[in-house]
Amino acid sequence: MLKRRTYTCGLDAALDVMGGKWKALILWELIDGPQRFGQLRRQVAGISERVLILQLRELEAxxxxxxxxxxxVPPKVEYSLTDLGQSLIKAMIPLGEWGEQHMELIESLDRGD
Structure with missing residues (x-):
């Protein structure tokens, strides 16, 4: 969960809420509507069940x-974007488009990770 803090700018606040790789990808998968946990698990490639649970809890918080x-029976749980989440997705769409346009170049870079 996020700790209460003062931000230096709007980008600082937005990046804190989205924090890391997984949250943005989870939000992205919820663009088209509610998803069950299993659907999200399959669509967010490489995420473990434990991490998905933790990230969903933080996004909910x-x-x-x-x-x-x-x-x-059996219990059913669905996750969806709130109005706040929808507004963040609107801001993420241009970033996703930029990534699509430059994906080959980015993939070809030797970043020494």
């Missing part, structure tokens, strides 16, 4: 994702 529990 930040108010970006809504968790809907359906009381049925």
């Amino acid at each position: 930040c108010g970006l994702v809504h968790r809907e529990l359906y009381h049925q």
Whole structure:
């Protein structure tokens, strides 16, 4: 969960909420509507179940994702974007488009990771 802090600019605040690789990818998968946990697990390549659970909890705590529990047998849980999450996605779309346009170049860079 995010700790209360003062930000130096809007980008600082946005990056803190999105924090790291997984949160942005989870949010991206929720663009088209609610998803069940298993769907997200399959669509976010490389994420472990444990990390997905933790990241979803943090996104929910930040108010970006809504968790809907359906009381049925077997239990069903769906995750969706809140209004705040939708507004963040609108800001992420141009960044995703930039990445698509430059993906080959970025992949070809030897960054020494």
